[in-house]
Amino acid sequence: MPANHKKQVHLAAQLPGIHNVTVWSDPRSGSQISPDSFIRLAQTVERGKFDFFFLAEGLRLREHKGQVYDLDIAGRPENLTALSTLAAVTTHLGLAATVNATFNEPYEVARRFATLDRLSGGRAAWNVVTSYDAFTGENFRRGGFLAEADRYTRAAEFLGAARELWDSWGEDDLRADAAAGEFVRPGAGRFAHRGQHFDIAGRFTTPPGPQGHPVIIQSGESDAGREFAASDAEVIFSKHNRVDVARSFYRDVKQRLARYGRSPDDLLILPTANAVVADTDEEAAAYAREISRELVSPQTAIAHLEAVWGRDLSAYDPDGPLPGIEPEDDAHLLKGHSVFRKGRGETARQWRKLAEERNLSIRELVIEVGGRQTFVGSPHTVARAIDDFVQTGGADGFVLVPHLTPGGLDDFVDRVVPLLQERGVHRDDYTGTTLRDHLGLSDAPRPARWGGPGVRRRRDEKETSA
Amino acid sequence: MTGTNGTHDSNGAHDSNGTPGSKSAHDSNGAPGSKGAHGSNGAHTKGASGTPLHLAVALDGAGWHPAAWREQGARPGELLTAAYWAGLVAEAERGLLDFVTFEDALGLQSAAFHRPDDRTDQVRGSVDAVLLAAHLAPLTTRIGLVPTTNVTHTEPFHLAIGIATLDHAAEGRAGWRPQISSRAADAAHFGRRTTPLLTEEDVTDSELIAARLRELFAEGAEVVEAVRRLWDSWDDDAEIRDAATGRFIDRDKVHHIDFQGTGFSVKGPSITPRSPQGQPPVVSLAHASTPYEFAALGSDVVHITPHDRAGTTAIVAQVAEAVERTGRDVEARPLRIFADLLVLLDDEPGAAAERLARLDETAGAELTSDAQVFAGTPAELADLLLDRRSAGLDGFRLRPGTLPHDLTAITRGLVPELQRRGVFRTEYESTTLRGHLRLQRPAGRYEAAG
Numbered sequence: 001m002p003a004n005h006k007k008q009v010h011l012a013a014q015l016p017g018i019h020n021v022t023v024w025s026d027p028r029s030g031s032q033i034s035p036d037s038f039i040r041l042a043q044t045v046e047r048g049k050f051d052f053f054f055l056a057e058g059l060r061l062r063e064h065k066g067q068v069y070d071l072d073i074a075g076r077p078e079n080l081t082a083l084s085t086l087a088a089v090t091t092h093l094g095l096a097a098t099v100n101a102t103f104n105e106p107y108e109v110a111r112r113f114a115t116l117d118r119l120s121g122g123r124a125a126w127n128v129v130t131s132y133d134a135f136t137g138e139n140f141r142r143g144g145f146l147a148e149a150d151r152y153t154r155a156a157e158f159l160g161a162a163r164e165l166w167d168s169w170g171e172d173d174l175r176a177d178a179a180a181g182e183f184v185r186p187g188a189g190r191f192a193h194r195g196q197h198f199d200i201a202g203r204f205t206t207p208p209g210p211q212g213h214p215v216i217i218q219s220g221e222s223d224a225g226r227e228f229a230a231s232d233a234e235v236i237f238s239k240h241n242r243v244d245v246a247r248s249f250y251r252d253v254k255q256r257l258a259r260y261g262r263s264p265d266d267l268l269i270l271p272t273a274n275a276v277v278a279d280t281d282e283e284a285a286a287y288a289r290e291i292s293r294e295l296v297s298p299q300t301a302i303a304h305l306e307a308v309w310g311r312d313l314s315a316y317d318p319d320g321p322l323p324g325i326e327p328e329d330d331a332h333l334l335k336g337h338s339v340f341r342k343g344r345g346e347t348a349r350q351w352r353k354l355a356e357e358r359n360l361s362i363r364e365l366v367i368e369v370g371g372r373q374t375f376v377g378s379p380h381t382v383a384r385a386i387d388d389f390v391q392t393g394g395a396d397g398f399v400l401v402p403h404l405t406p407g408g409l410d411d412f413v414d415r416v417v418p419l420l421q422e423r424g425v426h427r428d429d430y431t432g433t434t435l436r437d438h439l440g441l442s443d444a445p446r447p448a449r450w451g452g453p454g455v456r457r458r459r460d461e462k463e464t465s466a
Numbered sequence: 467m468t469g470t471n472g473t474h475d476s477n478g479a480h481d482s483n484g485t486p487g488s489k490s491a492h493d494s495n496g497a498p499g500s501k502g503a504h505g506s507n508g509a510h511t512k513g514a515s516g517t518p519l520h521l522a523v524a525l526d527g528a529g530w531h532p533a534a535w536r537e538q539g540a541r542p543g544e545l546l547t548a549a550y551w552a553g554l555v556a557e558a559e560r561g562l563l564d565f566v567t568f569e570d571a572l573g574l575q576s577a578a579f580h581r582p583d584d585r586t587d588q589v590r591g592s593v594d595a596v597l598l599a600a601h602l603a604p605l606t607t608r609i610g611l612v613p614t615t616n617v618t619h620t621e622p623f624h625l626a627i628g629i630a631t632l633d634h635a636a637e638g639r640a641g642w643r644p645q646i647s648s649r650a651a652d653a654a655h656f657g658r659r660t661t662p663l664l665t666e667e668d669v670t671d672s673e674l675i676a677a678r679l680r681e682l683f684a685e686g687a688e689v690v691e692a693v694r695r696l697w698d699s700w701d702d703d704a705e706i707r708d709a710a711t712g713r714f715i716d717r718d719k720v721h722h723i724d725f726q727g728t729g730f731s732v733k734g735p736s737i738t739p740r741s742p743q744g745q746p747p748v749v750s751l752a753h754a755s756t757p758y759e760f761a762a763l764g765s766d767v768v769h770i771t772p773h774d775r776a777g778t779t780a781i782v783a784q785v786a787e788a789v790e791r792t793g794r795d796v797e798a799r800p801l802r803i804f805a806d807l808l809v810l811l812d813d814e815p816g817a818a819a820e821r822l823a824r825l826d827e828t829a830g831a832e833l834t835s836d837a838q839v840f841a842g843t844p845a846e847l848a849d850l851l852l853d854r855r856s857a858g859l860d861g862f863r864l865r866p867g868t869l870p871h872d873l874t875a876i877t878r879g880l881v882p883e884l885q886r887r888g889v890f891r892t893e894y895e896s897t898t899l900r901g902h903l904r905l906q907r908p909a910g911r912y913e914a915a916g
Contacts, residue, residue, distance in 0.1 A: 035604065035634060035637070061737060068720050070714060075704075075738060075739040076737055077630075080628075081596060081600045081628050082600070084597040085600045085603055088605050089604050105656050107572070107655040108656075118547070118548070118593055119593070139623045140732075141729075174546075176543040181828075184591065185586065200656065201654050202654045202655045203574040203582060204655075205574050298712070
């Protein structure tokens with residue numbers, strides 16, 4: 001391995017779930033639910049020495065105009081259960097799941113992540129999200145509406161409570177000393193948390209896994225979300241995959257870390273991205289255009305427009321111009337989708353302006369605004385672009401979402417990864433066993449130290465001080 | 467302490483008083499009766515040889531004896547590792563068993579039924595059973611995997627998609643054991659509600675316990691029903707991938723369940739497509755009339771805990787009454803009845819009883835259990851199983867006293883013995899848990915007829 005001072009490119013992969021990111025009509029498109037799909041994709045990216053495999057969460061099928069939305073892939077597994085299966089057929093790959101802090105309880109979530117971390121030998125990660133969505137809440141006992149302002153306070157307290165649970169077992173509380181007849185130390189697992197959202201106490205059942213705490217992932221974009229990430233997260237899933245915007249986001253978030261006593265290396269920023277690879281740049285570009293078009297069928301184009309306009313637009317021609325009529329402000333035609341929360345009037349104005357400037361039809365416009373084929377080209381072009389993006393401060397790496405399941409990252413792993421390795425920016429093999437090792441993160445904070453600046457130790461500090 | 471030997475009768479089985487479930491009315495004379503019943507088993511074996519026996523094992527910690535973790539051969543430091551469980555389940559599958567169950571609870575294990583204890587001398591600590599079962603799915607090919615989950619503090623929606631996902635991962639080998647949370651202390655782990663605080667008096671009798679927990683059982687039955695509806699909320703052929711119309715699913719084949727329980731509601735549909743078995747078998751453990759009713763309402767297999775042949779007959783009749791009360795059509799939806807037995811097995815006559823005595827001595831107390839404790843040879847156990855079966859059982863769930871010793875004795879001692887007698891499979895003849903249990907795969911209840 002050549003010595004160099006280049007930043008390493010961290011790579012993760014997501015099996016695409018809902019939304020029009022998968023060309024399900026392609027004959028190579030396999031099952032979105034069969035374990036074979038998950039195993040195949042996970043083993044592919046483990047071969048590519050990726051940091052982790054990620055599964056999002058869905059807790060209610062989306063609905064459009066009062067009916068279940070039927071144009072995109074629908075149906076997926078419960079993600080922690082699926083990842084526990086994958087832990088048995090992979091050896092190093094990190095396993096990350098989104099789990100909502102609104103429709104769950106800290107005790108259960110902490111227990112399940114401690115279990116996954118144990119079963120996987122220290123490879124678990126938790127993408128902490130919150131929901132504002134009473135629609136999804138209809139599937140749950142507690143309902144689910146939370147005021148926007150309460151979302152992060154509940155999430156922060158939820159995460160804090162989970163940390164108290166993980167810390168409730170000391171490192172050597174599990175004694176299993178047959179001769180002495182002591183299986184656990186007295187009081188192992190005892191906890192008590194009292195706060196605004198949770199008042200819980202008792203004994204926690206599950207000694208934490210090798211990582212102590214799973215890696216914490218966050219994906220908020222708002223100021224509160226960025227602050228939450230700066231104080232509590234170790235990875236951010238960002239949606240900024242245009243390098244100029246990405247750089248300013250990157251700078252902004254990284255500079256927030258200092259006030260929590262953290263260094264820029266304590267938080268990795270990974271935009272979600274697609275890669276379309278072909279023999280030549282021209283072929284890749286043509287293939288990317290084809291994919292975009294297949295992802296947005298005429299029906300999908302109208303459905304997306306209806307979601308923004310809040311009106312039935314089924315009479316419009318998807319290959320014609322955008323409607324001249326104004327959106328309905330209160331109508332909510334597409335439920336369970338978070339994209340259009342910022343105000344449909346503003347979104348509609350922007351879309352119309354873009355369509356007029358570039359003379360786009362409805363379908364072309366939807367393709368344009370929805371597209372995120374970030375890296376398109378020959379293997380060399382893609383490898384260089386990824387490397388440049390990371391070296392110039394746009395990101396620490398990427399979460400790749402293939403447009404085909406389960407074979408959609410085969411080309412990337414077989415053709416781009418070796419070039420990244422040649423450039424000295426991607427590992428030739430795993431050098432550690434836990435996800436924290438792969439991400440270069442410090443150990444999870446230990447009991448009593450948690451809660452203030454400067455509590456984290458680097459792995460090397462722990463080793464010399466132990 | 468060797469004096470405790472004297473408290474065991476000759477076949478090593480002993481009564482299990484003082485523990486919930488053990489003192490029910492049918493448990494009239496405890497274990498000694500089991501030996502006496504052996505004499506008649508030959509005829510029953512013959513008569514029943516047409517239907518194979520079903521056999522499951524219950525895996526928990528280092529085994530069901532509280533001192534099991536201190537035995538030679540135990541791996542107490544590894545009880546919460548994946549490799550430990552993978553080895554056990556592989557052994558169970560080698561024995562061609564119908565399924566394994568994984569115990570679980572939301573609180574730390576306790577020697578007391580109704581409250582936490584602060585003991586440090588027994589196995590404490592557990593992992594989530596659904597995730598554990600899912601982890602073992604790709605490491606096995608035939609055996610059923612049945613995790614226990616709590617249904618009092620958890621969300622029915624999460625439970626439904628977790629078990630459905632397990633069924634996908636195991637390609638049709640998932641089961642589910644719903645369990646109410648009877649310890650008030652568990653509620654404090656969630657802080658959302660309280661549940662009845664049982665007293666010492668409550669827990670002396672399984673009927674008393676069940677009476678105190680009746681509302682939780684009623685709610686639990688609603689959770690099972692909501693979960694089952696979510697499993698049915700996708701028709702088998704909901705995914706159409708119709709490029710011509712741009713539709714991935716046929717929205718008329720996914721259904722809101724609109725479940726309204728007394729204390730909760732679930733809109734649906736599930737996010738997880740219908741799983742290979744459609745309805746993974748639901749398994750429950752029951753010691754009294756209320757839980758028999760719970761089983762009759764929503765289970766496919768009920769585990770009961772008789773302590774002798776007469777007790778078996780009596781409980782089977784009680785289960786039948788519960789079936790009648792709930793109006794279940796057992797022709798369309800058979801309810802398989804398994805008896806639980808806690809077993810210690812050694813080939814040498816008397817060795818298992820000696821081992822049990824030694825374990826009791828280490829534990830400092832005689833083993834107690836809700837299930838009958840059997841210590842003997844595999845052949846003796848085979849006699850007992852065949853005798854009991856003729857009282858109306860479909861099969862047994864054996865709880866190995868120590869692991870891996872008593873599991874291996876089941877798979878390599880008892881199973882070959884049962885095979886010799888022509889009452890147990892010599893190879894798996896089906897690939898799903900429903901198949902092993904001879905239960906049909908049901909159609910989804912929302913599917914349009916025709």
